[in-house]
Amino acid sequence: MHLIIFSNKLTPRIKYIFNFIFKDILKTELEFTGNSQYFLQSEHIKISYSDEPLGEELFFKSTSLLLSNKLEEINPKTISFGEYQTPFPVTTQSALPFDVYAASFFILSRYEEYFYPKKNEEEFRPSKSYQHKWKILDKPIIDEWALIIKSLIKKKHPHFKFQEKKFQHQPTIHFNILPNLPEGLLNRTKFIFSAIFKKENNYLSSKFDRLTGVGINNEQVLAEVNQLFSSKKTNPLYFVDFPDVPINYIKINGVSKTLTDQSVGLLKPCASDKQKMHEIKEGLVKLKKIHPNAVPVSSQQLEALKFPICYLNMLNSGIISDYSMGYSNVLGFRAGTCTPFNWYDLQLEKVTPLIVNSYCLTDYVLQFLTHDAAVKTVHQYIDAVKVVNGTFYSSWSLKSLSANAKYKKLKSLFGEMINYAGN
Numbered sequence: 001m002h003l004i005i006f007s008n009k010l011t012p013r014i015k016y017i018f019n020f021i022f023k024d025i026l027k028t029e030l031e032f033t034g035n036s037q038y039f040l041q042s043e044h045i046k047i048s049y050s051d052e053p054l055g056e057e058l059f060f061k062s063t064s065l066l067l068s069n070k071l072e073e074i075n076p077k078t079i080s081f082g083e084y085q086t087p088f089p090v091t092t093q094s095a096l097p098f099d100v101y102a103a104s105f106f107i108l109s110r111y112e113e114y115f116y117p118k119k120n121e122e123e124f125r126p127s128k129s130y131q132h133k134w135k136i137l138d139k140p141i142i143d144e145w146a147l148i149i150k151s152l153i154k155k156k157h158p159h160f161k162f163q164e165k166k167f168q169h170q171p172t173i174h175f176n177i178l179p180n181l182p183e184g185l186l187n188r189t190k191f192i193f194s195a196i197f198k199k200e201n202n203y204l205s206s207k208f209d210r211l212t213g214v215g216i217n218n219e220q221v222l223a224e225v226n227q228l229f230s231s232k233k234t235n236p237l238y239f240v241d242f243p244d245v246p247i248n249y250i251k252i253n254g255v256s257k258t259l260t261d262q263s264v265g266l267l268k269p270c271a272s273d274k275q276k277m278h279e280i281k282e283g284l285v286k287l288k289k290i291h292p293n294a295v296p297v298s299s300q301q302l303e304a305l306k307f308p309i310c311y312l313n314m315l316n317s318g319i320i321s322d323y324s325m326g327y328s329n330v331l332g333f334r335a336g337t338c339t340p341f342n343w344y345d346l347q348l349e350k351v352t353p354l355i356v357n358s359y360c361l362t363d364y365v366l367q368f369l370t371h372d373a374a375v376k377t378v379h380q381y382i383d384a385v386k387v388v389n390g391t392f393y394s395s396w397s398l399k400s401l402s403a404n405a406k407y408k409k410l411k412s413l414f415g416e417m418i419n420y421a422g423n
Contacts, residue, residue, distance in 0.1 A: 085133070
C-alpha cells in the first residue's frame with residue numbers, strides 16, 4: 001500500500017516538494033492523480049492538496065505558490081505555530097493551519113535568494129533571511145514538518161508503515177594545494193611577481209604562515225585525520241583549492257598518497273558570477289592530477305553562493321553533487337533540511353540532477369565561542385539532526401585540525417563532534 005496524492009493542477013512544483021517530503025524524507029511510495037473519481041475509488045492512503053476536500057481523506061488546503069509557474073518576489077504572511085512563525089497561513093478545515101508544502105518549497109528552493117543582490121548588498125545575508133525572522137534557521141524545519149505529516153497519517157491510518165531512515169554523519173574538510181617554486185633565480189622572481197599581481201597568494205601567505213608558526217603541513221595533518229577516522233564507519237569528504245598557476249607548478253606528491261581511496265572534490269568552483277565554466281573545468285583537470293582514480297563530480301563553495309549562476313556553472317561543468325548549501329559565518333540550516341535534495345531551478349521550473357548536501361555548522365563560527373559554548377552548540381545541532389534521522393554535515397578547514405597551538409580548541413571540538421555523532 002502507498003500514498004495517493006490528489007491535486008486539481010499537478011504542477012512541477014507540487015510533484016517536486018511532495019516527492020522530497022514523502023520519498024526522500026519519509027521513505028514511502030506515492031502516486032499523483034488529478035482524477036477525482038479515480039482518487040475516491042482508490043484503496044491507497046489518500047491525501048488531497050486543493051481548495052476543499054473530496055471526501056474523508058487527509059486534506060491540506062493549497063495556496064497559490066505551488067500552483068504558479070512564475071518567479072516573482074513575494075512577502076509571505078505568517079501565523080504562529082508553537083514557538084515560531086510559519087508562512088502561508090490557511091483557513092480552517094486543513095490538517096495544518098499553514099500550507100506546509102508551499103512553505104517547504106519556498107525554503108528548499110531558496111526562492112528569496114533569487115532576488116539578490118539588492119542595492120548596496122553584494123550577497124545574501126542570513127540575518128535578512130525569512131528563516132531568521134521566523135526563528136527557524138536553527139532547525140531542519142522541513143524534516144520536522146515531515147514528521148508532523150507522518151504522525152497525522154499514522155493517527156488516521158495506524159497500520160500504514162513507513163520505511164526507517166537512519167541518522168548519518170558527514171564531515172567535510174577543505175584545504176589549499178601549494179604551488180612549487182620553479183627552478184632558477186630568474187624564474188622564481190618572475191613567478192613570485194606574477195603571483196602577487198594575480199593576487200595568487202596561496203603560496204606567499206602559506207610561506208608567511210610557516211614563518212610565523214601557524215602554517216601546516218597538509219600531508220602530515222591529512223595522515224593524522226585519516227588515523228582519527230580509522231575506527232569509524234564515516235570518512236570525511238575533502239575539498240581542494242588550487243593555485244592559479246600552470247599545472248606543472250602544483251605540489252601534489254604527498255597529498256596524492258594521503259588521499260588514496262578518499263572522496264575528493266573541488267573547492268570554490270564558482271567564486272563569482274564572472275567565473276567561466278572553463279575555469280571550473282581547469283580545476284577539475286588539476287583535481288584529476290592529484291587523484292587520478294577519483295571521479296571528480298562533487299564541489300564546495302565557501303564564498304558567496306549566488307543563485308542560480310553558481311549551480312548552473314556546476315551543472316554545465318559536469319558537477320552533480322554539491323556541499324555548498326550553508327552559511328560559512330552563521331550556524332543554521334540554509335535550505336531548512338538535513339536531507340540531500342535535487343536542486344530545483346526556478347528559472348526553468350524543473351528539477352535538476354544536482355544533488356545538494358546542506359551543512360549547518362562550520363569551524364569559522366565555533367572559533368568565536370568559548371569551549372563550553374561551542375561543545376553545547378555542536379551537541380545541539382547533532383541532536384536536532386538525530387531527532388529527524390537526517391545527515392549531519394559540517395565544514396572544516398584542514399588547518400583547524402592541526403597540532404598547532406592556535407587551533408587546539410578547534411581540533412578538540414572536531415574530536416568531540418565525531419565522538420558525539422557516534423558513527
